[in-house]
Amino acid sequence: MQIIQDTYEKLSAQVTQRQNQAANNPTVEATVAQIIADVRQNGDAALKTYTQKFDNVTLDDFRVPQSVIDEAYDNCPKDLLDALKLAQKNITSYHEKEVTYGFMDAEQPGVVRGQKVLPLAAVGLYVPGGTAAYPSTILMSAIPAKIAGVAKIVMVTPPQPEGINPAVLTAAKLVGIDAIYQIGGAQAVAALAYGTNQIPQVDKIMGPGNIFVAIAKKQVFGQVDIDMIAGPSEIGIIADENADPKKIAADLLSQAEHDKLARPMLVTTSLAIAQATSQAVDDQLTTLPRQEIAQAAVDNQGFIAVVDNLDQAFDLMNQIAPEHLEIQVDEPMTYLNQIQNAGSVFLGANASEPLGDYLAGPNHILPTAGTARFFSPLGVDDFVKRIQYVQYTKNALAKEEKAITKLARIEGLEGHARAIESRF
Amino acid sequence: MQIIQDTYEKLSAQVTQRQNQAANNPTVEATVAQIIADVRQNGDAALKTYTQKFDNVTLDDFRVPQSVIDEAYDNCPKDLLDALKLAQKNITSYHEKEVTYGFMDAEQPGVVRGQKVLPLAAVGLYVPGGTAAYPSTILMSAIPAKIAGVAKIVMVTPPQPEGINPAVLTAAKLVGIDAIYQIGGAQAVAALAYGTNQIPQVDKIMGPGNIFVAIAKKQVFGQVDIDMIAGPSEIGIIADENADPKKIAADLLSQAEHDKLARPMLVTTSLAIAQATSQAVDDQLTTLPRQEIAQAAVDNQGFIAVVDNLDQAFDLMNQIAPEHLEIQVDEPMTYLNQIQNAGSVFLGANASEPLGDYLAGPNHILPTAGTARFFSPLGVDDFVKRIQYVQYTKNALAKEEKAITKLARIEGLEGHARAIESRF
Known part of the structure; x- marks a missing residue:
């Protein structure tokens, strides 16, 4: 392994220069944009076409039957199930300490201000196929979402010739994934972002994947939230x-x-x-x-x-x-x-x-x-949103009327000033 | 104003159908990508060229002199300054309640687990020019960043024929913006994301802007963090x-x-x-x-x-x-x-x-x-990152050795298992 000895400045320049190599791949980006547009337009029919094309499988129903999941779980070797359960216990006890709460502030006369913290309604987990199908990643994604209170967690994963990895199915059942769909690639990301008849639209898409998955996540960012581009x-x-x-x-x-x-x-x-x-x-x-x-x-x-x-x-x-x-x-x-x-x-x-x-x-x-x-490890905070609220009495508003209308008019927003003045 | 009366289902379909209209604009996206690549490559020279082209101004030094900022502040009418200060006070007292802390967990024998919360090191605020230059937005962006503990907050704003809006300069001084640069558009976003000789690289870019600014923010997302695409x-x-x-x-x-x-x-x-x-x-x-x-x-x-x-x-x-x-x-x-x-x-x-x-x-x-x-109002949490940590005694690791090596080998990662076994 290469050993570098140099002045600190040269070392610093050498080991950090690799950072600014953000991926740009116009060809893949165009392909992914086309797939997303097609799934938005044609829904499950597009999913079927891309699954035939990329995964060489013809599927009309993408959902993995509960019986298949139950069978994998029931047949899981005891030492593996015990290891998954110990991991689940430790991941849960760590992430439970990340929970944050809203507040209500009633410090000023006639003024109530606050913030409430709510879970996202639905999230989608991408799980790669083949040897990169890691049951541990399912635990790491789903457990903080559950602690946050997310009501619906679905999983997508590319169909496999020999069926979905049983350890993946076991982990999914253990953490309470609500549904598993056999779709992969950019088409799976598009389906989760926009919804189809079979695939529910979610609020956030997480999980690792190949370059098509990564670029698709980046392209749907804003339509839904994403975890990060790993x-x-x-x-x-x-x-x-x-x-x-x-x-x-x-x-x-x-x-x-x-x-x-x-x-x-x-x-x-x-x-x-x-x-x-x-x-x-x-x-x-x-x-x-x-x-x-x-x-x-x-x-x-x-x-x-x-x-x-x-x-x-x-x-x-x-x-x-x-x-x-x-x-x-x-x-x-x-x-x-x-x-x-x-x-x-x-x-x-x-x-x-x-x-x-x-x-x-x-x-x-x-x-x-x-x-x-600037980014943080995935945690409970990734699965909540905050909502601000404020209530004022007429007297409390009167005290701040002049300041509000002054600022509104400085910004050229007369309608803002008049909205406040309509209260008096 | 149009009044709609219908069954709830039809109302729902009608008023929510406008949501899924995410902006795609290949021409602007290509232009923005070109500007970003140019600024990465040519730094301040590219900034100068684009400022000449888009803002019709030739600038060699982009930074607004402190004397100009001080003069705007000193000449600010008292009622406006008082209004800004009252806003500052209320924004501060609200956002102070959003502060979160890390934790250390020493519940299990021989195991310490924790999380620390740190401020981002530097953030950049985009302020639009002309009539859309809102001093209130400077307060709303910079105050939570300051509360989070961000050490360096810089501002970019397009050069104006009559100079930068004095209310903007006053607000910037009031909240402690560290430097103001007269650059705008995608080139300003690129400069903050990658840094130039004059413009410091930041960890997060926030603030509203036109479509060029919005698309530039989306394109540099991952290189830096951004607030949101508003x-x-x-x-x-x-x-x-x-x-x-x-x-x-x-x-x-x-x-x-x-x-x-x-x-x-x-x-x-x-x-x-x-x-x-x-x-x-x-x-x-x-x-x-x-x-x-x-x-x-x-x-x-x-x-x-x-x-x-x-x-x-x-x-x-x-x-x-x-x-x-x-x-x-x-x-x-x-x-x-x-x-x-x-x-x-x-x-x-x-x-x-x-x-x-x-x-x-x-x-x-x-x-x-x-x-x-799935997104939240801007707040203190947007200006921090979390770092996890863990320390184990040999005995504590021994208790979990079997579970770790089992999971590692199920995932086909023999090197992971051996790393644990090298401790025994």
């Missing part, structure tokens, strides 16, 4: 001289194996740790089943940077704003204040990143590609 | 037989005067109120300075619907999800639970909508075009 996985590790290179290497590879474009990054104050980690990555790669993918990520996307001190390490990572950030240093909790930009943080040698992917409870749907500067 | 203003009024038609008419016109595409809507249980309001709208229109605009909105976008009962009225409004919703009925607060979709709610005869535009304190940057189904 990019390749990233892990940043900050390590001091006492960290364990074998554990660091294993954690770097756990993200490298996701995707050839995944980005494993180590910033350390110790050249010895850098060298030992590089060696450990090479060693561990030789027996990794997804070696080819991980190797490409390590070679082309990854780096090990050696810095002078931990302050520089945190500065670099804050510029990168990694999706996952491990702090493998002594007394890691005491560095929490130095972290400005990251999705999910893993403190200390035992908090290996996959702990967060599956079980600890914090979400694994996280901002990527530097967007942790 | 459409024409809307007001929905629910009125019973005791409401005052003159006040209702004045409030409908206060939104109609914004834009020919603004949408004034009344749903009432009383045909007499419907007819009297229609007449009052006609009467009040004759003397309104912005009569032409308001008349177009009333004629082409507005309606008065007569329904059988208040339940139907609330159902209709929940389908429409109006930006502003007035409840002009007896004991209005008791109907708060029936409101599912709306941006800002005005309860009772004294809570005229312009009260919320300027002074009550709740935000006036609100979801439009039915997006109140």
